[in-house]
Amino acid sequence: MDERRSSRRVMVGDIPVGGGAPVTVQSMTNTPTREVDATLSQVRTLAAAGAAIVRVAVPDRRSALALPRICRESPVPIVADIHFDHELALLSMDAGVAKVRLNPGNLREEGVRRVVASAGNRGIPIRVGANAGSLPKDIAERMGHGPRALAEAALRQVRILESAGFSDIIISVKASDVPTTVEANEILAAETDYPLHLGVTEAGTPELGSVRSSVGIGYLLGRGIGDTIRVSLTSDPVVEVKVGLEILRSWNLAPRGIRIVSCPTCARCSVDMISVAGEVEAALDGKAGNLTVAIMGCEVNGPGEARAADVGLCCGRGGGVLVKNGQVIRRVDETEMVSELVRLVEDTLSERAKNG
Numbered sequence: 001m002d003e004r005r006s007s008r009r010v011m012v013g014d015i016p017v018g019g020g021a022p023v024t025v026q027s028m029t030n031t032p033t034r035e036v037d038a039t040l041s042q043v044r045t046l047a048a049a050g051a052a053i054v055r056v057a058v059p060d061r062r063s064a065l066a067l068p069r070i071c072r073e074s075p076v077p078i079v080a081d082i083h084f085d086h087e088l089a090l091l092s093m094d095a096g097v098a099k100v101r102l103n104p105g106n107l108r109e110e111g112v113r114r115v116v117a118s119a120g121n122r123g124i125p126i127r128v129g130a131n132a133g134s135l136p137k138d139i140a141e142r143m144g145h146g147p148r149a150l151a152e153a154a155l156r157q158v159r160i161l162e163s164a165g166f167s168d169i170i171i172s173v174k175a176s177d178v179p180t181t182v183e184a185n186e187i188l189a190a191e192t193d194y195p196l197h198l199g200v201t202e203a204g205t206p207e208l209g210s211v212r213s214s215v216g217i218g219y220l221l222g223r224g225i226g227d228t229i230r231v232s233l234t235s236d237p238v239v240e241v242k243v244g245l246e247i248l249r250s251w252n253l254a255p256r257g258i259r260i261v262s263c264p265t266c267a268r269c270s271v272d273m274i275s276v277a278g279e280v281e282a283a284l285d286g287k288a289g290n291l292t293v294a295i296m297g298c299e300v301n302g303p304g305e306a307r308a309a310d311v312g313l314c315c316g317r318g319g320g321v322l323v324k325n326g327q328v329i330r331r332v333d334e335t336e337m338v339s340e341l342v343r344l345v346e347d348t349l350s351e352r353a354k355n356g
């Protein structure tokens with residue numbers, strides 16, 4: 001992994017972004033923001049899953065008027081996503097949002113001036129950025145839709161804020177094409193020191209989108225680029241947070257958590273491994289602690305292959321064996337394999353907590 005790019009630090013509420021701060025995962029609600037209870041419930045779920053920052057769309061005045069309670073009761077900083085209307089940005093900042101995402105190129109000069117004055121007085125950062133699908137016409141005509149055009153569109157927004165005297169900025173450039181996203185971020189990383197928010201936009205369904213996001217975001221993080229990430233998936237946003245955390249863990253940028261590893265199975269396997277692994281994953285979901293749990297398809301090669309894990313289950317005909325630190329500790333019946341493995345995980349976590 002390359003050395004992390006040095007960026008300036010911006011505070012989103014109490015969460016530092018950039019300047020060497022831990023890379024954070026964020027997500028976005030998909031409830032109507034004006035429905036306060038539903039939105040707060042989703043914000044809490046996302047926060048519990050590991051989102052450090054949650055963005056909500058503010059498409060109209062009713063949504064902006066819902067923000068005071070959402071901001072007050074949210075366990076994490078709330079970001080208002082605004083298009084076109086600077087009054088909505090002002091209302092959102094009055095309501096207590098910790099960051100605003102907008103395109104100053106879509107606002108009149110007077111609107112930019114008022115937004116910047118309010119954000120500056122309150123210490124609220126602004127995220128600007130460009131999406132390959134909505135580049136300004138003149139940039140698209142002159143430069144096409146490639147990475148340089150994307151970076152230029154973002155830098156133009158940065159210059160608008162800078163010329164209004166504002167520099168508490170986070171930048172994002174996103175395309176659904178991974179190489180374009182990567183190269184546009186590399187350009188920004190070389191040409192500015194503002195923190196970068198990474199994401200591959202319109203990444204797709206969980207299966208395909210996770211791969212594309214992991215390749216794009218993961219590559220950039222490996223190059224030391226990126227201060228906060230959002231995985232965009234056509235799914236429950238909780239999945240976005242889980243995938244985002246897993247990308248960070250893959251580079252050791254987040255605590256390992258409970259990591260489940262399972263074998264790909266082969267002709268030696270005599271159990272329904274997909275169901276067993278799914279049940280174990282669901283049972284351990286959200287459990288705190290650092291532990292690698294292996295689930296292997298056979299008792300012959302399984303214990304050896306699970307050696308790197310802290311605890312494991314090696315399945316066989318009619319049952320399996322539980323393994324701890326590479327040693328078989330006991331046999332378990334098929335009906336209790338999952339529950340006994342979960343109990344072994346819990347016991348091991350409490351032992352570790354006791355021993356410090």
Ligand code: SF4
Pocket residue numbers: 263264265266267268269296297298299301302305
């Ligand atoms: S652990 Fe057993 S079932 Fe799984 S891949 Fe290895 S040999 Fe095959």
